[in-house]
Amino acid sequence: MPALPAAFEARMQDQLGPDWAAFAEALNSPAPVSINYNRAKTEAPIYEGSPVLWNRTAQYLPERPSFTLDPHFHAGRYYVQEAGSMFLAYVVEQLRQEQDFSTALDLCGAPGGKTTVLLNALPDECIVVANEVIKSRYAILRENLAKWGRANVIATHADSERFSPLARWFDLVVVDAPCSGEGLFRKTPGATKEWNPENVALCESRQQNILDHTLPLIAPGGILIYSTCTYNEGENDDQVARILEKGGFETVSFDLPEDWGIMPTGLGYQFYPHRTRSEGFYLAVLRKEGKATNWSTKTPLRYFTKVPKATEQAALSWLDPEAQLNILTTPKGQLYAVPEGALPLLSILSQSLPRLDPGTPVGLMKGKHLIPDHALSLSLHLHPDTPVADLDKDTALDYLRKAALPARPGQKGWHLMRYDGWGIGWGKMLPNRVNNYFPNHLQVRMSLP
Numbered sequence: 143m144p145a146l147p148a149a150f151e152a153r154m155q156d157q158l159g160p161d162w163a164a165f166a167e168a169l170n171s172p173a174p175v176s177i178n179y180n181r182a183k184t185e186a187p188i189y190e191g192s193p194v195l196w197n198r199t200a201q202y203l204p205e206r207p208s209f210t211l212d213p214h215f216h217a218g219r220y221y222v223q224e225a226g227s228m229f230l231a232y233v234v235e236q237l238r239q240e241q242d243f244s245t246a247l248d249l250c251g252a253p254g255g256k257t258t259v260l261l262n263a264l265p266d267e268c269i270v271v272a273n274e275v276i277k278s279r280y281a282i283l284r285e286n287l288a289k290w291g292r293a294n295v296i297a298t299h300a301d302s303e304r305f306s307p308l309a310r311w312f313d314l315v316v317v318d319a320p321c322s323g324e325g326l327f328r329k330t331p332g333a334t335k336e337w338n339p340e341n342v343a344l345c346e347s348r349q350q351n352i353l354d355h356t357l358p359l360i361a362p363g364g365i366l367i368y369s370t371c372t373y374n375e376g377e378n379d380d381q382v383a384r385i386l387e388k389g390g391f392e393t394v395s396f397d398l399p400e401d402w403g404i405m406p407t408g409l410g411y412q413f414y415p416h417r418t419r420s421e422g423f424y425l426a427v428l429r430k431e432g433k434a435t436n437w438s439t440k441t442p443l444r445y446f447t448k449v450p451k452a453t454e455q456a457a458l459s460w461l462d463p464e465a466q467l468n469i470l471t472t473p474k475g476q477l478y479a480v481p482e483g484a485l486p487l488l489s490i491l492s493q494s495l496p497r498l499d500p501g502t503p504v505g506l507m508k509g510k511h512l513i514p515d516h517a518l519s520l521s522l523h524l525h526p527d528t529p530v531a532d533l534d535k536d537t538a539l540d541y542l543r544k545a546a547l548p549a550r551p552g553q554k555g556w557h558l559m560r561y562d563g564w565g566i567g568w569g570k571m572l573p574n575r576v577n578n579y580f581p582n583h584l585q586v587r588m589s590l591p
């Protein structure tokens with residue numbers, strides 16, 4: 143652990159009082175490794191491990207395995223995530239006992255940790271909009287969403303201010319705000335170099351700006367979950383206090399078991415590495431005043447259109463009929479499979495946002511045939527009759543490394559390359575070889591042990 147910035151150290155000594163020594167010691171101990179299983183792809187844990195108290199689908203692992211060399215990881219059967227962040231699962235589970243959620247927005251989404259927790263914790267009918275403003279991070283968010291395999295998601299790439307036409311549309315908004323990252327000093331030692339009081343102040347004003355755009359988006363009676371991975375009041379409770387001062391919101395509190403070690407801060411909850419098996423994390427929950435009302439829209443869909451019957455049939459032949467997905471196309475011919483319930487929200491989003499990717503990317507038509515998207519191989523809604531090639535671990539790793547695979551006599555055309563029952567990509571069987579369609583940019587370059 144590199145030296146802590148002096149101003150940070152002084153402030154934390156003041157904030158923690160007698161707890162400072164234990165906190166400093168924890169920062170010098172190894173960071174725990176934790177994963178969250180994809181509830182739709184994993185019935186029983188894949189690894190030996192111990193439970194994360196606030197998320198029933200998560201697990202601590204005794205040591206860090208090579209996730210890159212685990213085909214389960216590429217199949218999207220789990221997401222590697224800091225344990226404190228998964229408190230979101232507990233909070234959503236508690237909130238669901240009192241209210242329903244049919245639309246959710248994860249405004250600061252990449253790389254996708256919170257979105258995957260939300261998709262696990264919310265019902266499958268809830269439409270989750272996962273947004274990320276930075277282009278390179280948006281690409282990573284989409285890859286992680288593809289691995290999670292759900293169609294009830296709309297990925298968007300926009301700044302928070304672009305959402306203003308969606309006033310009062312969301313039952314739940316999560317703002318996992320860009321922050322000074324004090325809680326990541328142990329896990330990402332480089333973060334200490336970027337820390338300084340000026341940057342903390344910059345983060346505060348950025349958070350205020352994002353929150354100001356966010357508050358109108360929440361439906362009456364709806365929920366705002368605000369979180370950061372930092373410790374200072376200015377980025378945490380003070381932001382919540384500002385919202386309360388404006389009026390129209392109240393905080394929601396939870397009865398947490400004391401032995402979880404999570405510290406109430408007055409307006410939210412703080413994770414400290416010397417009290418919980420996690421990094422630093424802060425989360426607060428607010429409810430907007432008012433009663434939920436049903437909404438509807440006559441706004442037409444922009445940019446996306448329905449497809450000719452033949453294209454629709456070709457695309458649907460790859461999808462589970464039970465999922466009842468609609469096929470939409472972009473002007474460039476990229477096909478998406480979208481649940482009916484996502485169409486109203488998609489229509490409004492399509493009017494105001496520059497880039498969005500709804501549901502499951504299906505692929506592109508080439509003549510009469512579909513070239514399937516990599517995301518389709520990871521989808522939970524693939525047609526049950528899709529031809530499959532089951533691979534053992536070594537062959538799965540060869541596939542992921544894009545090594546040549548031997549021909550598979552008797553198999554012809556597109557096949558789902560599967561490991562342990564779950565798709566990891568596409569292969570096209572030819573008489574003398576297998577064409578490997580695993581995306582080049584995801585290719586595993588690590589050598590085998």
Ligand SMILES: C[S@@+](CC[C@H](N)C(=O)[O-])C[C@H]1O[C@@H](n2cnc3c(N)ncnc32)[C@H](O)[C@@H]1O
Pocket residue numbers: 227249250251252253254255256257274275276279300301302303318319320321352
């Ligand atoms: C803490 S990270 C989010 C981590 C993510 N929620 C997860 O759990 O994996 C904050 C994200 O907010 C994004 N961001 C920064 N400014 C933003 C803005 N004005 N509107 C929306 N997102 C923004 C950053 O690019 C960054 O990806």
